[in-house]
Amino acid sequence: MANDLRLGVAGLGTVGTSLVRIIHNKARALEKRCGRRIIVTAVSARNRDKDRGIDLSEANWFDDPVALAESDGIDVFVELMGGDSGAAEDSVRAALKASKHVVTANKALLAKHGVELARSAEANNVSLNYEAAVAGGIPIVKTMRESLAGNDVTRVYGILNGTCNYILTRMEREGLAFAECLADAQRLGYAEADPTFDIEGFDAAHKLAILTSLAFGCEISADSIYVEGITSITTADIEAADELGYRIKLLGVAQRTDTGIEQRVHPTMVPKSSAIARIDGVLNAVAVDGDAVGEVVLAGPGAGGNATASSVLADIADIGRGDRAPTLGKSADELEPYVRARMRKHEGGYYIRLSVFDRPGAFATIAQEMAAHNISLESIVQRRRAIKSDAPGNSHPGEPAPVILITYETTEEAIKEALGAIDAQNVIADKPQMIRIEKLT
Amino acid sequence: MANDLRLGVAGLGTVGTSLVRIIHNKARALEKRCGRRIIVTAVSARNRDKDRGIDLSEANWFDDPVALAESDGIDVFVELMGGDSGAAEDSVRAALKASKHVVTANKALLAKHGVELARSAEANNVSLNYEAAVAGGIPIVKTMRESLAGNDVTRVYGILNGTCNYILTRMEREGLAFAECLADAQRLGYAEADPTFDIEGFDAAHKLAILTSLAFGCEISADSIYVEGITSITTADIEAADELGYRIKLLGVAQRTDTGIEQRVHPTMVPKSSAIARIDGVLNAVAVDGDAVGEVVLAGPGAGGNATASSVLADIADIGRGDRAPTLGKSADELEPYVRARMRKHEGGYYIRLSVFDRPGAFATIAQEMAAHNISLESIVQRRRAIKSDAPGNSHPGEPAPVILITYETTEEAIKEALGAIDAQNVIADKPQMIRIEKLT
Known part of the structure; x- marks a missing residue:
């Protein structure tokens, strides 16, 4: 047997506590699988006195995570504090510099400083592992980093935020409004008190930035991601999607194009028959299209103490x-x-929901503007109330009624210009809703 | 850069040819990912003169794969010949003994000799990798061997044979009979001229035997698997399943029970809402239930030259x-x-299809025998023709009509005894159909 592998764990929240508990409970099994004992020799957290229900008697306590990271008593620094700067950044940098391996679940830190930290890990001949930073318990980092070594990846996409997926699933299943589902998610601990980071798509964007680098062998560029959250999605959209054979998911998508790499996080219409459409609730899923393997899909818990600790332990x-x-x-x-x-060159089909005034010529205006921008319509659905505006003899402007258009493949530029032109002619009551349709096998 | 990694490839069929082509085409990318050049220095196949469309000019040709396996000119022996004995077995044993790493796609060999070969690899301090042996392009071996290190696995199950899944998918989508779908699968190259190995479940059983060992840390025991193929499945079963909210899949399932490890391959009713129900056509999928992570599902191509070569390359x-x-x-x-x-202790719900004579008391007999064996019925569906046998005044025995029963949780023993008792009373025309219902989350 080799020497013990000595861990220093910084951060004893849900994940850190789960990790220490599992290492304690499964000491013998882990030793067999790793060929050596795994022991926690040092810990650091904000509150020393809190009872976490775990035995820390054999671990040295550090008030300063940087001191822990540099300590002679550890081989691996496990960073579970979070945040893209401050203690997390300082301690990870210090650990690598001191030639300690680093394991982290910190997507924000990786998305911001990943390449620089990778360089430091290399220079100091240590590992920097972060399976838990992307899609929680799903082994997607290892799959992309190791299992797809023989592939050129053409696209990676996935459901990367469990909070959003929970909200969209509840809206769909129960016909509830966004706000109501968000409140429930907060009550159940699936969403933070300030949910902005999740529901506006930023959390998914951090994870996507990491996946993009792994997929295409390029530097991480979290700032280059087009990000749109789910706050504008209504039950009307979800019902219309259902009728048309789609479900709405917040997807992160990265793909190679002729002009470079496209990264985007936005609500997406996915065909009901696709594997990704079946991923419900707080689950995550990532699909990778490789030129040799075809499409591989991994699904599982995207968060939670034990699931995240499972990935930390794999690292x-x-x-x-x-x-x-x-x-x-x-x-x-x-x-x-x-x-x-x-x-703006992104090509695909689009779902558009317009709130159209029941007024003569309104629909003709819409059809004309679509045609003028070379947008062909695959289907048109008028929901709840029929629009009589184009019927002869109807000259009384009425209440707005929803009209749903599904376009054939076109560019985002064309869609935006057409919608702008429609908006300028006072035929629609609200800002148009526009949701991209993703081509999936 | 380290020394070149020199491969000897034995077997130049679809997978071997794909492998050599990818290594040639992606030499530079592979070098970056592995930190060293990957080169094919030796090959062996049955026919030296065949044009495979790949450049073998820099590889030494061996007529004898065992001589290739022992050759000084290679570091890794790649076995792609297949078969659980003969040249494949001899050459893999020889390679390990000569301290060559071995990569193989050979599930039959692993299922039969895996533990012994593992011991030899260990004794000679080399790797024995076999990602391609289970579920083709899906990285399930690495996931179970490495990513789930912190988990105790409670169950692993999956769709492990693409031929069967293709046939079941076609039967379901097009209402075609088993024989017709099988003939199409053969015409399209998804099934062998002698399809026994696939459709009777033996191929899935080999893969399951390997997964079981990885899941529970036990020795491989392919002979202990209960195996039942898909040849008895009719469109009537598939239609009844659909009505009742299920799809029929050939699953391999291994799970821990109080009395030991249960391994079984058989047609299974899975809820339509489950992820595994969505895996169609030649795709494979494997789900693993780990005590820390929860359930992780991996899906993708289970066969094909490039997909399988992708896994060989990962190894x-x-x-x-x-x-x-x-x-x-x-x-x-x-x-x-x-x-x-x-x-026989396996507990779960069951689907039963009986061909019942339209005869007074027939249905009463069935209901009595089920009750006598403590089997509760969740639902009863009479298809096509109503059974009037229990109605008063109907004394003319008619043609048999299908009756479908869904039971609540019971034991296989109870089901078999009840069906035996029913059969003994001349109320059913054919052998009863019995399909297990798998509890999935």
Whole structure:
């Protein structure tokens, strides 16, 4: 047996506590799987006196995570504090510099400083592992970093935020409004008191930024992501999607295009028959299209103490066994610069919901503007009330009624210009709703 | 850069040819991902003169795969010949003995000799990797061997045979009979001229035997698997399943029970809402229930030259990077003996289709026998023709009509005894159909 693998754990929240408990309960099994004992020799957290229900008697306590990171008593620094700066950043940098392996669940830190940290890990000949930073318990980082080594990836996409998926699932199943589902998510602990980070898509964007680098062997560029959250989605959209054979999911999508790499997080119409459409509630899923393998889909719990700790432990076990995969799949110096695709060139079908005044010629105006921008319509659905505006003899402007259009493949530019032109002619009551349709196999 | 990693490839069929082509086309990318060049220095196949459309000019040709396996000119022996004995077995044994790493896609060989080969790999300090042996392009071996290190697995199940899944999918979608779908599968190259191995469940059983060992840390025991193929499934079953909210899939299931480990391959009713129900056509999927992570599902192509080569390459890349995971997740000497659960104790719901004579008292007999064996019925569906047998005054025995019963949880023993008792009373025309219902989340 090799020497014990000594862990220093910074951050004893839900994940840190689960991790320490599992390591304690499964000591013997872990030893067999790693060929050496895994022991927690040092910990750090904000509150020393809190009873976490775990035995920390054999671990040295550090008030300062940076001191823990640099301590001689550890081989691996496990960062579970979170945040893209401050203590998390300082301690991870210090650990790598001190030639300690680092395991982290911190997506924000990786999205912001990943390439630089990868370079430091390489220079100090240690591992920087972060399976838990993307899609919780799903082994997507290892799959992309190791299992798809023989593939050129053309696209990666997924449901990367469990809070949004929970809200959309409840809205769909129960016909509840967004606000009501959000309140429930907060009550159940699936959403923070300030839910902005989740529901506006920023959390998904951080995870996507990491996946993009792994997929395309390029530098991480979280700032280049087009991000749109789910706050504008209504039950009317979800019902219309259902009728048309789709479900609405907040997807993160990264793909290679002729002009560079496109990264986007936004509500997306996915065909009901697709695997991703079946991912409900707080689950996450990631699909990767590789040129050799085809499409591989991984699904599972995207959050939760034990599920996240499972991924942290996998990273630790890799270090224990001596597996040293490069942080981002290859040497940081070999990463290509990130070249951003021109988003407005994105091509695909679109779902559009308009609130149309029941007024003569209103629908003709819409049809004319669509045609003028070379947008062909695959289907038109008028919901609840019929629109009589184009019927002869109807000259009394009425209440607005929803009209749903599904377009054939077109560009985002064309859609935006057409909607702008329609808006300028006073035929619609509200801001148009526009949801991209993703082509899935 | 480290030394080149030199491969000897034995078997140049679809997978071998794809592998050599990908290694040639992606030489530079693979070098970056592995930190060293991957080169094919030797090959062996039955026919030297065949034009495979790949460049073998720099590879030494061996007529004898065992000589290739022992050759000084290779670091890794890649076995793609297939078969659980003969050249495949001899050459893999020879390679390990000569301290060559082995990568194989050979499920039959692993299912039969896996533990012994694992012991040899360990003794000679080399890797034995076999990602492609289970579920083709899906990285399930790595996931179970490495990513779930912190979990005790309670159950693993999956769609492990693409041929059967293709046939069941076509039967369901098009209402075609089994024989017709099988003929199409053969015409399209999804099934062999002799399809027994696939449609009787033996191929799925080999894969399950390997997954079971990885899941529970026990020795491989392919002979202990209860195996039942899909040849008895009719469109009547598929239609009844659909009506009742289920789909029929050939599942391989392994789970821990009080009496030992249960391994079974059989047609299974899975709820339409489950992720596994959505896996159509030639795709495979594997779900693993871990005590820390919850349920993780991996889906993707289960066969095909490029998809399988993708997994073979992942195994090669691991060796290139120096990742040395134990063959079956821990040292072969640490594997627990396989203790077989008493299968007749398996508990769950059952689907039963009976062809019932339209005769006075027939249905009463069935209901009485079910009750006598403590089997409660969740639903009863009479299809096509109503059964009038229990109506007063109907004394003319008619043609048999199908009756479908869904039971609540019971034991297989009770079901078999009840059906035996029913059969003995001349109320049913054919052998009863019985399909297990799997409880899925």
